[in-house]
Amino acid sequence: MAKEEDDDNLPDKDAAKEFYAKYEPKEIIGRGISSTVRRCIEKDSGREYAAKIIDLSQESQDGVDTHTMRDATRQEIHILRMVAGHPYIIELQDVFESETFIFLVFELCKNGExxxxxxxxxxxxxxxxxxxxxxxxxxxxxxxxxxxxxxxxxxxxxxxxxxxxxxxxxxxxxxxxxxxxxxxxxxxxxxxxxxxxxxxxxxxxxxxxxxxxxxxxxxxxxxxxxxxxxxxxxxxxxxxxxxxxxxxxxxxxxxxxxxxxxxxxxxxxxxxxxxxxxxxxxxxxxxxxxNTVAIKSSGFNARGKLRLALLCVRAAVRLRRLPHTAARAVPLRDALRDPYTMRALRKVIDGCAFRVYGHWVKKGEGQNRAALFENMPKTELKSLYVSNLSR
The missing domain is CATH 1.10.510.10 (Transferase(Phosphotransferase) domain 1)
Known part of the structure; x- marks a missing residue:
């Protein structure tokens, strides 16, 4: 295994010889209280997986002892094997257990959570x-x-x-x-x-x-x-x-x-x-x-063809008017006064807000996406975003 300079939480090779013989761990893609998730490559096939490495060497930060953590992990492994094979449930590929670490190898989901x-x-x-x-x-x-x-x-x-x-x-x-x-x-x-x-x-x-x-x-x-x-x-x-x-x-x-x-x-x-x-x-x-509606072809339909032709004409007329329509855009003062009632602006505002404050809107009981707009009245906060965008 290639040495990584600033790697932490990487267990000793002797703790799980079988794991290191079969897989090559790569970069960290996730962390938990007592675990680290790494992308890894199966040496024989070259396939990518995700290895969850659970540290049993000390009590976790929430006070769970080693025996409780090991038993809970074994119970989870048992359940994962019971539900294996379904296309919409994560697949457990391999399990390696030592005195101080448990390695769970899962299929890799590259688009994350x-x-x-x-x-x-x-x-x-x-x-x-x-x-x-x-x-x-x-x-x-x-x-x-x-x-x-x-x-x-x-x-x-x-x-x-x-x-x-x-x-x-x-x-x-x-x-x-x-x-x-x-x-x-x-x-x-x-x-x-x-x-x-x-x-x-x-x-x-x-x-x-x-x-x-x-x-x-x-x-x-x-x-x-x-x-x-x-x-x-x-x-x-x-x-x-x-x-x-x-x-x-x-x-x-x-x-x-x-x-x-x-x-x-x-x-x-x-x-x-x-x-x-x-x-x-x-x-x-x-x-x-x-429910999805299947469209069935029933041969030539004169009325349907005429309707399609009329729709094409209407679409062409609207396209010709598009430059004149675009010239009559929403006035900036209206957008600043109540931006969130406009669908297009609402998407822009929320998108910018989540990108700017994404590091804060994380997982956990005390923080989530809904909390982002709770620190001040919505209209005040969202108008502030639009004002910043217009600068």
Whole structure:
């Protein structure tokens, strides 16, 4: 293995001889509390993979002891092998375990996390949201078919391959359920927790929760993809948790004005507080939002041909008028007064904001994309961005 000058967190070669004999680690592509993810190359085939190197030599920063971490990792490995082979679930290629390190070798997803992709594009169109959400729902359906609940679905735990296909990952909180079993542990990420998960932690007589929590999380993800921020987030966590318990969210922000009714209806059905009434995955995948209309050719159609010709003429006329239309642009004073009501400006503003402050809008309980515009009134902050852009 070639020596890298300022490499840290690189384990001793003697700790996992088999790993180093088979793979050549390259640059770091991710870090966790007690782990490092490196791109690596299989020596025999030249194929690229991602190696997650888990350090068991000392307690992690959150106080988890070595034995607990090892057991949790083995449980995750067991679940990953149970769900292996599905196109929308991350593939575990190899496992190497020593006294101080565990090496998990996964397929490499070069487009990284859905979270980072969303940050770069701000929001997704209905077409792209349909493409991603269909894959997410199909992947989760397969996980559930194995009697497994994921419990931590979020954009950070969804990777994208070269063709932007979904790969569900991070099964650290996943659990295999027995028939009729209910869970009561509070785990996951606050903004994506289902109401029944919170109730199980807050009330002694709560009935617990099951696989429906993943369906709720899918609703939160879909909402976030369409408008760039999650439905329940609030800088005061108690307010956010109350919003989740009450299922309190809305489609009133300007971003929703350009979105059709079908995705809104599916979100309403996914984000139902009562799990027994919440739409299931089969129903969700059959929702009109995922329906595509096939255009069938039925031979010559005189009326259709005439309509097409008229549309071509109208398009030509509009193209001829385009320079005159462009001359009557929106006055700068109107753009500065209320920029966020204009779709084109809204995309520019959000795009610039996320690029400038992307280093701050990172993962975690206290920070997320929704927090970016919460430090001052939206109109004041966004007008400030436009003013800076016009300089």
């Amino acid at each position: 859905l979270f980072d992709y969303l940050t770069s594009v701000v929001t997704l169109s209905e077409k792209k949201t349909r493409y991603i959400m269909r894959q997410v729902l199909e992947g989760v359906r397969y996980v559930h078919s194995k009697s497994i609940v994921h419990r931590d679905l979020k954009p950070e735990n969804i990777l994208l391959d070269d063709q932007l296909n979904v790969k569900i990952t991070d099964f650290g909180f996943a659990k295999v359920l027995k028939d009729g079993e209910k869970l009561f542990e509070l785990c996951g990420t606050p903004g994506y927790l289902a109401p029944e998960t919170l109730k199980a932690n807050m009330f002694d007589d709560a009935p617990g929760y099951s696989m429906e929590v993943d369906v709720w999380a899918c609703g939160v993800i879909m909402f976030t993809l369409l408008v760039g921020c999650p439905p329940f987030w609030h800088r005061k966590q108690m307010v956010m948790l109350r919003n989740i318990m009450e299922g309190k969210y809305s489609f009133t922000s300007p971003e929703w004005a350009d979105i059709s009714e079908d995705p809104k209806d599916l979100i309403r059905r996914l984000l139902v507080v009562e799990p027994n009434v919440r739409i299931d995955l089969e129903e969700a995948l059959s929702h009109p939002f995922f």
